[in-house]
Amino acid sequence: AYREIFFAINPTVEGEATIMYISDLLKGGGARLTRIAYGLPTGANIDYADELTIARAYAGRVEI
Secondary structure, three states: OOOEEEEOOOOOHHHHHHHHHHHHHHOOOOOEEEEOOOOOOOOOOHHHOOHHHHHHHHHOOOOO
């Protein structure tokens, strides 16, 4: 049995739909379903980031 299934799919509408579809199929199987974090890359200019990228970066924040 698998303990974790890790998704690393492009952060596009199609990628999100794929993750949702596969995770719905796998729910209840006992494995932890996770995916890579999305957000701003190092050195990126926040002025050019879209709202979804900023929202994901905010949601994935960690305490320092």
